[in-house]
Amino acid sequence: MQPYQACFLIPCYNHGSTMAGVVASLKPFSLPCIVVDDGSNLETKQSLQELASDSSITLETLTQNSGKGGAVMAGIRKAHQLGYSHVIQIDADGQHDIDALPRLLASSKQNPKRLISGQPVYDASVPKSRLYGRYATHIWVWIETLSLSIKDSMCGFRAYPVAKTVSVLDKYAIGTRMDFDIEILVRMYWEGVDIDFVDTRVIYPEGGISHFDALWDNVKISWMHTRLFFGMLPRIPKLLARKWRKEAVNGKTHWSKRQEQGTIFGIKLMLAIYSLLGRKVFNVILKGVMRYYYLTGKEAKQASEAFLTQLQTYAQQQQLTLPEPLDSYHHLLSFGHTMLDKLAAWKGDFNADNLTIHGQQHFSQLAKEGRGVVLIGSHLGNIELCRALARRHAHVKINALVFTQHAERFNTVMKAVNPSSDLNLIQVNTMGPDTAILLQQKIEAGEWVVIVGDRTSTSKESRSIWADFLGKPAPFPQGPFLLASVLKAPVYLLFGLRDDSKKEPHFDVYFEPFSDCITLPRKERQQALQKVVQDYAKRLQHYTLQAPLQWYNFFNFWTLSDQKDDSKKQ
Numbered sequence: 001m002q003p004y005q006a007c008f009l010i011p012c013y014n015h016g017s018t019m020a021g022v023v024a025s026l027k028p029f030s031l032p033c034i035v036v037d038d039g040s041n042l043e044t045k046q047s048l049q050e051l052a053s054d055s056s057i058t059l060e061t062l063t064q065n066s067g068k069g070g071a072v073m074a075g076i077r078k079a080h081q082l083g084y085s086h087v088i089q090i091d092a093d094g095q096h097d098i099d100a101l102p103r104l105l106a107s108s109k110q111n112p113k114r115l116i117s118g119q120p121v122y123d124a125s126v127p128k129s130r131l132y133g134r135y136a137t138h139i140w141v142w143i144e145t146l147s148l149s150i151k152d153s154m155c156g157f158r159a160y161p162v163a164k165t166v167s168v169l170d171k172y173a174i175g176t177r178m179d180f181d182i183e184i185l186v187r188m189y190w191e192g193v194d195i196d197f198v199d200t201r202v203i204y205p206e207g208g209i210s211h212f213d214a215l216w217d218n219v220k221i222s223w224m225h226t227r228l229f230f231g232m233l234p235r236i237p238k239l240l241a242r243k244w245r246k247e248a249v250n251g252k253t254h255w256s257k258r259q260e261q262g263t264i265f266g267i268k269l270m271l272a273i274y275s276l277l278g279r280k281v282f283n284v285i286l287k288g289v290m291r292y293y294y295l296t297g298k299e300a301k302q303a304s305e306a307f308l309t310q311l312q313t314y315a316q317q318q319q320l321t322l323p324e325p326l327d328s329y330h331h332l333l334s335f336g337h338t339m340l341d342k343l344a345a346w347k348g349d350f351n352a353d354n355l356t357i358h359g360q361q362h363f364s365q366l367a368k369e370g371r372g373v374v375l376i377g378s379h380l381g382n383i384e385l386c387r388a389l390a391r392r393h394a395h396v397k398i399n400a401l402v403f404t405q406h407a408e409r410f411n412t413v414m415k416a417v418n419p420s421s422d423l424n425l426i427q428v429n430t431m432g433p434d435t436a437i438l439l440q441q442k443i444e445a446g447e448w449v450v451i452v453g454d455r456t457s458t459s460k461e462s463r464s465i466w467a468d469f470l471g472k473p474a475p476f477p478q479g480p481f482l483l484a485s486v487l488k489a490p491v492y493l494l495f496g497l498r499d500d501s502k503k504e505p506h507f508d509v510y511f512e513p514f515s516d517c518i519t520l521p522r523k524e525r526q527q528a529l530q531k532v533v534q535d536y537a538k539r540l541q542h543y544t545l546q547a548p549l550q551w552y553n554f555f556n557f558w559t560l561s562d563q564k565d566d567s568k569k570q
Helices: 016-029 042-051 068-081 097-112 128-145 164-172 180-190 218-244 265-296 300-317 328-347 360-368 381-390 406-419 433-444 479-487 527-545
Strands: 006-012 033-038 057-062 088-090 116-121 158-161 194-203 357-358 373-377 398-402 425-426 448-452 464-469 470-478 492-500 509-514
Touching: 006 016, 016 033, 016 042, 016 097, 033 042, 042 057, 057 068, 068 088, 068 164, 068 180, 088 097, 088 164, 088 194, 088 433, 097 116, 097 194, 097 398, 116 180, 116 398, 116 433, 128 180, 128 218, 128 265, 158 398, 164 180, 180 218, 218 265, 265 300, 265 328, 300 406, 300 509, 300 527, 328 381, 357 360, 357 398, 360 509, 373 479, 398 433, 398 527, 433 448, 433 479, 448 479, 464 527, 470 479, 479 527, 492 527
Parallel strands: 006 033, 006 088, 033 057, 116 194, 357 509, 373 448, 373 492, 398 425, 398 448
Antiparallel strands: 088 158, 116 158, 464 470, 492 509
16 A cells, blocks of 8 residues: 655635745645646736745646636646645635644544545634535435435545545546535545545635635536436445445344444435425435345345235235235335335424324324323334324324434434424333333323334343234233333324325324223233233234235344343343
8 A cells, every 4th residue: 555645735716815824834734735726817826936936835837727626636636646645635715724634634644545524613704605505515415425424525625545536537527616526525435435524613714715606606516416416326226235235234133233224314315305306206216225225135125025924824814805016125115105204294294184094083082181191003104193193282292212222313303304393202221110200200291102012122022922913923022011001091002004095195094092091910910911912913913904015023023032131141
């Protein structure tokens, strides 16, 4: 590998008044410097000639102005000719805080194959139009890379690995003006280069010179994003494979311990595509993504096939007719559609027109009385539709228990999607006394508690009740039903199923009473618990037969993993 040998690169167009100060600020780093004169005026040329008298400065002169991107590309190629391994790009206008330079250099030396970029930290001097425009560009870049790893794509404070950058420049015709900074990052990412960021304070000096043409540069940037978007489409499999390649999955691991493949990333990316391009475009992209995942997602595909086989066997035995089509690809595709449905529900995009509510009278009465209730749902369909139900009753506060390590991040994302969201996620690891006390307080305050009843305990998997489900015993968790008995609150079941026969999003929401109060007598506790769980499994089976492709437990539901007591193994 070539030894690390860096130089500074400063593209300059009519910044003669600031160049001397920028160059002087770089002197303590004792690195050579390439200055690119991008067809500047006579005054700037004279200033640059004076600076070039320093032996550590190489002046590259372009006869005509080629734009910032053209100047940077010329400087990178010059650095390649001179044998440098890396160039540190610095803008000539003095916007970037040189105090961030040691961190940029250190990161580049530590990760020489990566492109290191500044991530702007603005003060009050930043024009708001610039700030909002940058955010729109960030969303497009996330879509074009299918990644959130590019945190900022417009900062001109960067460390480029020269050889790899030149190979990318040789391969693609990249924009030469203000579109360059954005496009080069996307193209580098496409070519397998990882990109890291360091915080960099940025100021907009009063009277500073800007060469950004509000009309033509925006036209060029818009055209660039169009090309990059369509260039991304055939790269979807490669981009997803890059992400998934890093995630090893152990098939014997308990469901709660499995790495959720880019869950937060997925939510943000789906939000960006859905918000910018609409549901129809999203659905087109989704088909390609799920086709690839169907071909590469071995574990999810195997779990889907096992479920569908058991389902079809049971249906044949009972002489039941199942909806078509019924295969693993459409199963995974249904999951993708439901993820978007959840996002739309969080945003508040669904209302009464999107719902057919079965059991509306129960919901309305409970909301009117202000009673706290326990809702038991499942991973069948879309339980987040309770958000749409609650929109007509603003005083209803809904708390959902989750058993993964992502509750805090989910809450953050949901609040970003819809700041008025009344759905609060509560992360729990075990169903202990603390959990019961917390939830009892919420029930007494008239709040609703939502918990799913179809996934086994995260800490003591052996605490399960086996109940018949689709013709075969399956393990169900004790926790939700024991908790409901302790809370002594009315228990309702909630199932939200998408109606795939309609063109526009429409859902059947089933809100049905399950028990006025689950009672588990001490002497007959096990038998009573067995009956309660079997009653739940029977209703879950009923709705699963209605919409089998909306079953989203992508693991072997009829077996336990080999982790009978995870907490002891930890």
